[in-house]
Amino acid sequence: MLTSGRVVFTDMEEVHYGKPAAQSVAEVVTAHGAERVFLMVSGTLNRETDEIEKVRRALGNKCVGTFDKMPAHSPRSAVIAAAAQAREARADLIVTLGGGSITDAAKAVQLCLANDIATVEGLDKVRNADVKAPTVRQVSIPTTLSAGEFSGIAGVTNEATRVKELFRHPLTIPQAVILDPEVTRHTPMWLFLSTGIRAVDHCVEGVCSNESTEFTNASALHGLSMLARGLPKVKADPSDMKARLDCQIGSWLSMGGLAAGVPMGASHGIGYVLGAVFDVPHGHTSCIMLPSVMRWNKSANADRQALIANAMGQPGKDAGDVLDEFIRGLGMPRSLSEVKIGKEHFDRIATQAMGTPWVPRNPRKIDGPAQVKEILELAA
DSSP, X not given: OOOOXXXXXXXXXXXXXXXXXXXXXXXXXXXXXXXXXXXEEOHHHHHHOSHHHHHHHHHGGGEEXXXXXXXXXXXXXXXXXXXXXXXXXXXXXXXXXXXXXXXXXXXXXXXXXXXXXXXXXXXXXXXXXXXXXXXXXXXXXXXXXXXXXXXXXXXXXXXXTTEEEEEEOGGGSOSEEEEOGGGGGGSOHHHHHHHHHHHHHHHHHHHHSTTOOHHHHHHHHHHHHHHHHHHHHHHHOTTOHHHHHHHHHHHHHHTHHHHTTOXXXXXXXXXXXXXXXXXXXHHHHHHHHHHHHHHHXXXXXXXXXXXXXXXXXXXXXXXHHXXXXXXXXXXXXXXXGGGTOXXXXXXXXXXXXXXXXXXXXXXXOOOSHHHHHHHHHHHO
């Protein structure tokens, strides 16, 4: 019988890689005719390195402002503050340089500018499908490997409810992404490696999904192979720019499935709750949850899991074990107890995880919180 499916392509126009970020961003800005560029950047990079100043110099008088106060998990209040500053600067393009929280926040800022959102409460209005399309687009220079810059989905934390909410529009995906391994030199090693596991998680859950396609599998499996080789090399030699770029390209390839409409599974779903409620960094949520989710899912997709072990250079081995060993080898946390989350929180995590987009589409069907708790027990 013929298989059928659908692959969705995004509104991203280009990816530059392997050249200095400042040079690439100047080329992109010129090509797109932008005149008023607003920067959303890492505060640490702005204060302690010259990376942001390099970009400012490359932009010259086209740079009309800088926002460098975005906390982790992109809280609503900071999104509104950044939007107000961008609006006042009359920005016609946003350029981000930093990690995933900055990237996601800028996507939400695009929606705020297009829909006249000026309050924390007003963000509720752009969570439905009937929103005006962004007209001020985004260019992203990532410093971590979470790869959110390759998605039109933004995760923004509602501080009142401690829930990470999803904001989306096809045009919130950056117009261009610039991958420069040099700007990742300043990223703390734990953050670079753990977000690399976040990218591994995209690859793994994308391939293991019941809705994956041959097209997205090809991207994810090659990306996984590049990450499996590159991450240990960066850990062994932080000055290895070729390995860093391999990780960046692997991270890009990891998003082929998600960007094309393939759903993630329980590792991502539970991870959203761990991040929003317990402030666990994105990368660490994948380090902790992915092997346990794989073990729980194995009865439903052992054939897919074999592809994972093979791509990681361990054919014939159990994929959950391969991932566990790989993550431990990078020195990352592997249990909920290591991030101080005890079993007394499992009911809340399980209930909240059922409300995420991903847990209900896990490859092994999850009917309710009790089954999420089974996974949490494996990760305890």
